[in-house]
C-alpha cells in the first residue's frame with residue numbers, strides 16, 4: 589500500500605504579524621462605520637462592491653499574483669492571514685472572493701496575454717465578481733457527465749444548456765464554466781469538456797434565482813440559449829478540461845473559509861459564557877478551540893505547500909472534509925453548551941439568532957465545493973487505498 593500524505597509543519601513567518609494587525613485595524617474601521625456587523629449572521633455572505641474596492645485598494649486581492657497583472661507578489665501564507673481575518677470577522681467579501689481564490693489563478697495559467705492584462709488588474713482592484721459554472725441539473729459530483737454544450741462557430745463558440753447552484757451568478761461579471769465540446773471517448777470518459785470564460789452580459793444568458801431556507805439568494809440556475817463566447821475566452825486545452833480541474837480544487841478546498849463560515853457562533857458562545865464559564869462550559873469550549881486550532885495548523889500547512897509550488901490535492905481534501913464536518917456540528921455543540929445559561933444573560937438573544945441561522949446553513953457545508961463522500965474517494969485514492 590502506498591501512503592502519500594504529508595502536512596509540512598509550516599509556521600506563519602514574522603511579516604504575517606504586521607499584516608494581521610493591518611487587516612484587523614482595517615476591519616475594525618469598517619465595522620465602526622457600519623459596513624457590516626461581525627456578529628450578524630448573513631453579513632459574511634453578502635456582496636458589497638464598495639467594500640471589495642476598498643479591499644482591493646489595500647492590495648489584498650490577487651495578493652500572490654505577478655505585479656504586471658495588478659498582483660502584489662506576496663506569499664500564500666500572507667494571503668492566508670488576510671482570508672482568516674476576514675472570515676473570522678464575518679466580513680462581506682463575497683463580491684471578490686471567488687475571483688481572488690480560484691478564477692484569477694486559472695486565468696493566470698490559461699488565458700491569452702491580452703485577456704490577462706484586461707481582466708486580472710480589475711479583479712485586483714475589487715471591480716469584478718466571478719461565478720463557477722460546473723454543476724448542472726443532471727451532474728454535480730460527476731462533473732464529467734456535464735451536458736451543456738459549446739459548438740464551434742465562426743470566431744468562437746455557441747453555448748446552449750444550463751448550469752445550477754451557481755453561487756453569485758446574479759451579480760457576477762464573468763463565469764468560468766465547463767461545456768461539452770466533444771462526446772466522451774471510449775478510452776476516457778472525462779474527455780470532451782472545455783473550460784470557457786463567459787461574459788455574463790452576453791445576450792442569451794438568463795439567471796434565475798434559487799432561494800435558500802435563510803431567505804438569501806445564495807445561488808442560481810443559469811440558462812444559456814445561443815450565447816456566444818469568443819475564441820480567446822477558451823481556457824486551456826479544448827476537450828482537455830479534466831487535466832486542469834485538479835489544481836483548482838486544491839485552492840478551492842483548503843482555505844480557512846472552509847471552517848470559519850459560522851465562526852460567529854463560537855464567538856457568540858464565548859460572549860454568552862462570559863469571562864468565568866462553569867466547568868462544563870470551559871471544558872466544552874476548550875475542546876472546540878483545540879479542534880479548531882488543529883484544523884488551522886493543517887490549513888496553514890496547505891497554504892505553505894501551495895507557496896512551495898506543490899499541488900496538495902489530497903491534503904486540501906482532508907482539510908475540507910474535517911473542517912466542514914467540524915463546522916457542521918458546531919451549532920449543535922454550542923446549543924448544548926449554552927443550554928443551561930440563565931435566560932436573563934445579556935448575550936443570549938444574539939446567540940439564539942446566530943444558532944438559528946447557522947443551523948439552517950449547516951447542511952450545505954459538506955456539499956458545496958465537493959461532497960464529503962467525493963472528498964473521501966479522492967483521499968482514499970491519494971492514500972493508495974482504491
Ligand SMILES: Cc1cc2nc3c(=O)[nH]c(=O)nc-3n(C[C@H](O)[C@H](O)[C@H](O)COP(=O)(O)OP(=O)(O)OC[C@H]3O[C@@H](n4cnc5c(N)ncnc54)[C@H](O)[C@@H]3O)c2cc1C
Nearest residue numbers: 720721722723727728729753754755952955956957959961
Ligand atoms: C451552497 C452551495 C453552493 C454551490 N455553489 C456552486 C457553484 O457556485 N458552482 C457550481 O458549479 N456548483 C455549486 N454547488 C453545487 C455543488 O458543487 C454540488 O451540489 C455538489 O457537487 C454535489 O452535486 P449534486 O448536488 O448534483 O449531488 P449528487 O452528485 O447527485 O450527489 C448526491 C449524493 O450522492 C453522493 N454521491 C455522488 N456520487 C458519489 C460517489 N461516486 N460515491 C459516493 N457517493 C456519491 C453525494 O456525496 C451526495 O451525498 C453549490 C452547492 C451548494 C450547496
